[in-house]
Amino acid sequence: MQSIYNLDFLEACTFFLEHGGKKFHAEVLLTWLYQKRITNYSEITNIKKELLKELAKNYQIKKLQVVKKEEEEDVAKYLFKLEDGEHIEAVLMRHDYGNSICISSQVGCNMGCRFCESGRRKKVRNLETYEMVLQVMQIEEDIHSRISHVVIMGIGEPFDNYDNVIRFLRIINYPKGMAIGSRHITVSTCGIIPKIEEFMNFPLQVNLAISLHASNDTLRNKLMPINKVYPIKDLIEILKKYSKKTGRRLTFEYILLEGVNDHKENALELASLIKGMNAYVNLIPYNETENIEFNRSKTVQIMKFYDILKKNKIHVTIRKEFGKNISAACGQLRSREEETI
Ligand code: SAH
Numbered sequence: 001m002q003s004i005y006n007l008d009f010l011e012a013c014t015f016f017l018e019h020g021g022k023k024f025h026a027e028v029l030l031t032w033l034y035q036k037r038i039t040n041y042s043e044i045t046n047i048k049k050e051l052l053k054e055l056a057k058n059y060q061i062k063k064l065q066v067v068k069k070e071e072e073e074d075v076a077k078y079l080f081k082l083e084d085g086e087h088i089e090a091v092l093m094r095h096d097y098g099n100s101i102c103i104s105s106q107v108g109c110n111m112g113c114r115f116c117e118s119g120r121r122k123k124v125r126n127l128e129t130y131e132m133v134l135q136v137m138q139i140e141e142d143i144h145s146r147i148s149h150v151v152i153m154g155i156g157e158p159f160d161n162y163d164n165v166i167r168f169l170r171i172i173n174y175p176k177g178m179a180i181g182s183r184h185i186t187v188s189t190c191g192i193i194p195k196i197e198e199f200m201n202f203p204l205q206v207n208l209a210i211s212l213h214a215s216n217d218t219l220r221n222k223l224m225p226i227n228k229v230y231p232i233k234d235l236i237e238i239l240k241k242y243s244k245k246t247g248r249r250l251t252f253e254y255i256l257l258e259g260v261n262d263h264k265e266n267a268l269e270l271a272s273l274i275k276g277m278n279a280y281v282n283l284i285p286y287n288e289t290e291n292i293e294f295n296r297s298k299t300v301q302i303m304k305f306y307d308i309l310k311k312n313k314i315h316v317t318i319r320k321e322f323g324k325n326i327s328a329a330c331g332q333l334r335s336r337e338e339e340t341i
Pocket of ligand 1: 116210284288
């Protein structure tokens with residue numbers, strides 16, 4: 001049976017209209033689900049019994065199983081077991097501006113980025129919408145506190161699971177539900193052009209981050225196979241259109257890999273690529289993993305790279321690191337559990 005957490009507002013409206021209810025029932029239902037956090041339809045006091053019965057016949061209200069939680073000071077990693085026995089992870093980060101979570105969008109990933117641990121296991125399947133929604137909800141419930149920011153930067157390529165991700169965004173943003181502000185939500189993609197094009201027409205002001213990680217095609221082809229399908233020039237062109245159409249600021253993520261993409265020339269090349277765009281670069285210190293041969297750039301090199309971008313009038317930040325000891329860092333999700341479970 002389908003999960004009730006798969007339903008966005010319009011789909012809930014359709015359900016009620018088709019079952020003799022009214023549109024306003026959708027708002028009522030989503031408020032009970034996401035604000036009052038009911039675990040059984042019988043707790044709903046202001047929808048008729050017959051309609052609740054119909055709901056129960058069509059949609060289950062089950063949660064995911066949390067099988068493990070590892071915690072460090074300001075970060076916690078959650079391991080969830082899905083109904084078919086697969087595992088996914090989400091990471092909670094406590095910032096001074098609020099609680100942020102990084103969620104997964106697929107079981108495994110097909111993008112094959114050379115530096116990324118998550119891609120070592122091929123995609124098994126897309127996550128259903130409810131499996132993304134419940135990562136957010138259940139962590140909120142666990143910490144008894146609101147999550148204000150969501151990033152889709154865990155395992156998987158969100159634009160390879162586009163429809164479910166879009167529905168997920170609508171559900172967590174719904175004002176009478178979880179009400180996570182669209183400007184507090186970030187989708188990160190390796191650059192699937194047709195989906196970026198589609199995303200331009202998505203009405204919510206969600207942030208888009210692009211995993212660039214290289215300043216030219218030769219290098220990017222080596223690091224990220226997707227670049228052979230969607231090369232940098234085409235990617236930048238579509239992103240310029242995207243910015244113009246949406247007015248939203250873009251983030252370029254750039255992992256610094258020692259001796260690979262961290263040279264002065266790379267910084268200059270990167271600056272000229274994105275000059276004039278409404279964008280900023282987020283430099284990511286690489287999280288070294290046992291299985292992959294890349295090394296993190298030295299701090300002085302990171303600072304040099306940063307300075308060159310600054311001098312060239314590019315907005316740039318360096319990512320704060322979380323959860324290194326519990327393998328909660330980017331690209332390291334789940335693989336350790338796979339060996340232990
Ligand atoms: N598929 C999406 C989202 C998941 S990856 C994407 O490509 O954007 C989230 C981010 O973590 C990406 O920028 C990815 O390149 C980065 N990442 C992967 N492995 C990493 C590692 N070991 N250290 C630092 N960042 C990493």
